[in-house]
Amino acid sequence: MRILTSLLVLGGLLAGAAQAQVPTYRPLAADLDGSAAEACARAHMGPAVARPAYASLGHRQKMARYDVKYYKLDLRLANNARTVGGVVTMRAQTGAQALDSLAFELYATYTIDSVVVDGRRSRDFTRRALGDVTVGLGANVAPNTLFSARIYYRGTAPNGNAAAIGNALNTRVDSRYGVSTTWSLSEPYNAYEWWPCKQTLTDKADSSDVWVTTAATNKVGSNGVLERVTSLPGNEVRYEWKSRHPIAYYLISVAVGPYAEYINYANPTGGPRIPVVNYVYNQAALNFYRTEIDRTPGFIENFSDLVGLYPFANEKYGHSMAPIGGGMEHQTMTTQDGFNFTLTAHELFHQWFGDNVTCGAWEDIWLNESFASYGEYLSLNRFSSAGAARDWMNNAHFSAMNQYVNAQWVPAPGGSLFVSDTTSVSRIFSSRLSYKKGAAVVHMLRYVLNDDTRFFRALRTYQSTYGGRTARTRDLQRIFEAEAGRSLQYFFDQWFRGEGFPSFAVRWNQANGQVYIQNTQTTSMPTVTPYFDTEVDYRLTFTDGTSRTLRLRQYQLVVSAAVAESRVISSLEVDPDQWLLNGTGSVQRDAGLVTASRPSAAQVTLRTYPNPCHDQLRLADFNGSRAQAEVTDATGRVVLRQTVLAPAPVLRTGALAPGIYHLRLLSPDGSVAQARFVRGE
Numbered sequence: 228m229r230i231l232t233s234l235l236v237l238g239g240l241l242a243g244a245a246q247a248q249v250p251t252y253r254p255l256a257a258d259l260d261g262s263a264a265e266a267c268a269r270a271h272m273g274p275a276v277a278r279p280a281y282a283s284l285g286h287r288q289k290m291a292r293y294d295v296k297y298y299k300l301d302l303r304l305a306n307n308a309r310t311v312g313g314v315v316t317m318r319a320q321t322g323a324q325a326l327d328s329l330a331f332e333l334y335a336t337y338t339i340d341s342v343v344v345d346g347r348r349s350r351d352f353t354r355r356a357l358g359d360v361t362v363g364l365g366a367n368v369a370p371n372t373l374f375s376a377r378i379y380y381r382g383t384a385p386n387g388n389a390a391a392i393g394n395a396l397n398t399r400v401d402s403r404y405g406v407s408t409t410w411s412l413s414e415p416y417n418a419y420e421w422w423p424c425k426q427t428l429t430d431k432a433d434s435s436d437v438w439v440t441t442a443a444t445n446k447v448g449s450n451g452v453l454e455r456v457t458s459l460p461g462n463e464v465r466y467e468w469k470s471r472h473p474i475a476y477y478l479i480s481v482a483v484g485p486y487a488e489y490i491n492y493a494n495p496t497g498g499p500r501i502p503v504v505n506y507v508y509n510q511a512a513l514n515f516y517r518t519e520i521d522r523t524p525g526f527i528e529n530f531s532d533l534v535g536l537y538p539f540a541n542e543k544y545g546h547s548m549a550p551i552g553g554g555m556e557h558q559t560m561t562t563q564d565g566f567n568f569t570l571t572a573h574e575l576f577h578q579w580f581g582d583n584v585t586c587g588a589w590e591d592i593w594l595n596e597s598f599a600s601y602g603e604y605l606s607l608n609r610f611s612s613a614g615a616a617r618d619w620m621n622n623a624h625f626s627a628m629n630q631y632v633n634a635q636w637v638p639a640p641g642g643s644l645f646v647s648d649t650t651s652v653s654r655i656f657s658s659r660l661s662y663k664k665g666a667a668v669v670h671m672l673r674y675v676l677n678d679d680t681r682f683f684r685a686l687r688t689y690q691s692t693y694g695g696r697t698a699r700t701r702d703l704q705r706i707f708e709a710e711a712g713r714s715l716q717y718f719f720d721q722w723f724r725g726e727g728f729p730s731f732a733v734r735w736n737q738a739n740g741q742v743y744i745q746n747t748q749t750t751s752m753p754t755v756t757p758y759f760d761t762e763v764d765y766r767l768t769f770t771d772g773t774s775r776t777l778r779l780r781q782y783q784l785v786v787s788a789a790v791a792e793s794r795v796i797s798s799l800e801v802d803p804d805q806w807l808l809n810g811t812g813s814v815q816r817d818a819g820l821v822t823a824s825r826p827s828a829a830q831v832t833l834r835t836y837p838n839p840c841h842d843q844l845r846l847a848d849f850n851g852s853r854a855q856a857e858v859t860d861a862t863g864r865v866v867l868r869q870t871v872l873a874p875a876p877v878l879r880t881g882a883l884a885p886g887i888y889h890l891r892l893l894s895p896d897g898s899v900a901q902a903r904f905v906r907g908e
Contacts, residue, residue: 249521252568252611259618261626261663264569264603266553267596268658271414281416281426282332286359289330290425293319296373298479299436300422306445306483307407309398311337312381313440315423319374326368329376332358332419332426337382339423344368344376358419378423385420395420396481401550401564406508408484410549410562414477415589415655424476429587429697431473440465441483448482448506448547450474450558451539470559472539473695475585480557482506482547489513493524495531495540503527504545504560512548519566520546522610526575529609530602534686538583538694544575556599558582568610569603569619576602579690587697589649593723594698596656597644597665604666617805620670624808627664628728628751640751641726644668645700667808668722672707674762674806675718677778681710713865714882717760727752729759729781730810735799736820742767742792743820744777744799748784751810758784760855760868766803769794776803782855782893833892833900835878839907842881846892848900849876855893860886880906 257263282290295317302313317331329344335357342349342362351363368374384396395417398409411421418424437449443462451470458464486506493501503523507513513520527544531537537544545560554563554570556577563570580602581595600623608616630639642660649655656662673682688706689698700723708715732747744765748758758781765777771794779788799814834847849871856878858867869878871892878890883906892900 249518249525252522252607252615254568254607254611254615254618258567258569258603258607259615260622261569261600261603261619261658263567264554264573264600265658265662266564266570267555267573267599268553268656268662270412270551270553270555271652271656282359283356286330286332286355286361287427289328289361290332290427291322292324292326292330293321293374293425295319295425295430295432297434297436298424298432299438300479300481301436301438301440302422302481303440304409304447304481304483305398305441306409306485307398307400309384309386309394309396309409310382311384311396311421314377314379317376317378317423317425319376321368321370321372321374323370325370326374327364329362329364331360331362331376331378331423333360333378333380333423334358334382334385334420336385337380340379340381342376342378345374360423380423399550401508401548404508404512406484406512408482408508408549410482410547410551411480411557412551412555412562413479414555415652416477418476418479422479424479426476428475428585428589431475431585431696433473434469434471435474435479436470437468437479437481438465439481439483444485445483446486446488446506448486448504448545448560448562449480450478450560451542453504470539470542472542472558474558475582475697478556478558478582478585480547480555480560480562482549482560482562484508484547484549486548487513489517489520491521491524493527493531493537493544495528495536498531498536498540501527501537501540502543502545504543506545506547508548516566519568519571522568523571523575525610526572526606529606530576530579533605533683534579535690538578538690544578546571556581568606572603572606573599576605583695584690584693585697587699587702589655590646591698591700592646592655592661593644593665593668594700594703596661597669600662600666601669604670620667620805623663623666624805626659626662627667627808628810630659638751640728641755643726644723664808671722671761671807672718675715676707676710685710714867717868721756721759725752725756727756728808728810729761731763731781731801731812733765733799733801733812733814734817734820735796735814736817737792737796738821740791740793741789742796743787743789744779745785745787745817745820746779746781746801748781761807764802764804764806766800767792767796768798768800770797771795782857783895785895833890833902835890835902835904839905840880841907842879844878844880844890844904846871846876846878849873849892851894853895857891857893858883859889859891861888880904 297318299316347365349362353361386394395413396411400407439447443464447466449468451468454467454469456464487509489505491503505520527537539559542559547562549562551562551564554574556574561574577599580598586592586594604616604619607619629636646655676682685706704719727750729748729750734745736743762778762780768774835844852873854871856869856871860866885906885908887905890902
């Protein structure tokens with residue numbers, strides 16, 4: 228870090244001695260409706276293509292025979308051309324079997340001059356499809372052994388949207404400032420369009436170096452710490468970047484241009500002073516964007532307070548400008564085409580969610596994009612107002628439930644966070660699902676815990692547990708279940724794997740010192756998710772101006788409740804603080820509504836066997852078609868929720884610890900039965 232700072236100061240940076248004071252943010256419509264940061268999704272989009280999305284299955288199996296430890300890219304690049312030449316060094320370790328060939332990916336149009344493995348040069352290689360390369364080795368690499376491979380290559384990066392997302396290495400003049408830059412954008416499958424690599428999410432390199440030789444008029448932005456800038460003959464320079472943090476293949480990046488440099492600093496609580504290194508087009512661009520750039524340190528400090536210290540605090544954060552059409556969260560140095568509040572916040576929060584902890588499969592892209600989107604909401608709440616944050620969430624809900632078709636918004640009742648088709652880049656980076664619906668689901672997880680201390684502790688645990696690695700949705704689920712003290716399988720079944728959203732039609736009345744509430748739920752995709760098990764807030768506002776909020780559980784499509792309340796109610800609101808993703812509903816006072824008295828649960832006993840049980844508990848008296856089972860332990864904590872179905876009603880109890888439990892069985896007609904049972908040793 229000392230080396231980086233001294234180099235930047237010696238380079239005559241426009242660095243401020245202290246963090247700039249920036250005005251309170253007055254949100255723009257584009258930030259509140261999400262369109263400013265939707266450029267992140269658009270940056271990944273391109274026309275449909277006919278090429279495979281990634282390496283063939285057989286080739287991926289070959290690449291699985293080794294584990295990448297380190298990459299070094301030593302390349303020659305210009306700011307106005309897509310030509311690439313140089314050498315990529317890969318250090319890796321073999322698995323349990325000896326390695327007789329080296330498999331990697333490199334776009335087919337590149338010339339491979341040679342491959343050198345542990346000092347032995349090989350020209351014996353085969354190329355299949357558009358990117359599969361297999362190199363025969365002169366001598367096997369023994370099992371569980373470190374080895375080094377150097378791949379010498381040259382060529383021109385493909386262009387014209389020939390790849391899944393467009394151009395992984397592109398060059399263009401930004402017409403706003405007349406500056407030409409070359410930049411990379413490799414997510415999800417396209418690093419191989421500009422350098423030879425192994426494109427496997429779960430195989431992060433432990434460290435990386437990126438060296439780029441270019442004209443002396445240029446600067447090069449990349450990952451980690453700038454160790455040195457070496458002057459070379461012919462009026463050229465070599466930028467030498469080093470990172471000693473694990474990094475996914477698609478986050479290794481370059482940006483080359485005649486940049487002006489500007490530094491500001493973040494001072495997170497309990498952490499080092501972090502330089503924020505900004506490579507902007509020129510002084511005019513800096514003058515235009517400086518206020519927005521200067522918000523970055525505050526964002527870093529706030530996120531560090533909420534979810535843990537910025538993961539790469541011993542290196543840097545920064546931005547490189549390029550006409551990318553949005554932003555891309557390259558590790559420690561995001562590429563952006565400009566600076567606005569929500570885009571900058573979104574890409575920065577990716578450094579935690581996506582970079583430090585990376586989704587372990589593209590099916591789980593919401594672990595990257597939903598949390599980055601939620602970072603926009605958190606930043607508005609911190610640096611603007613609660614009202615601005617609420618407006619942002621309103622628009623996120625609208626985007627999740629609607630889609631823009633033929634120049635108009637139309638309802639979009641379905642769509643899962645789980646990405647079933649990972650060959651579709653447009654589905655992976657669906658703004659409606661992976662970004663907006665996902666952010667709403669993160670917000671609902673916060674509601675489920677009903678405790679901000681637990682919510683942010685869960686996020687910090689997620690970061691500390693999986694930092695430098697990858698995670699899947701089930702990993703996040705386990706952490707939130709530990710904080711909740713109960714199973715959240717029902718939540719992830721309906722909001723991650725399920726589709727659609729609920730709507731609520733509420734009738735209420737007040738009589739005889741009671742408020743009666745009946746909520747009828749309808750769902751947008753009942754064939755996929757028949758109903759959403761959720762708690763719902765009801766705000767009672769009284770004629771004296773005071774209010775009371777009730778939180779009642781919607782455990783079936785129609786629920787009724789009666790709550791003692793003698794103060795005169797003037798109005799009732801459903802989900803008044805906008806926690807739940809739900810469609811247009813209704814609230815109606817119904818003078819004829821009085822919740823019928825039912826026998827208490829204690830009066831309806833359910834016979835079960837065997838008792839004690841082990842893996843299964845059978846329900847002898849069940850005579851309905853389906854019901855929701857809820858199991859609590861001796862402390863009253865809900866530890867299990869399951870749907871019970873006829874004709875063989877069985878509760879799966881294998882996951883319970885030995886002990887005494889209470890079972891409540893909730894039927895669609897509102898009836899309740901209960902039983903006590905023992906889970907044996």
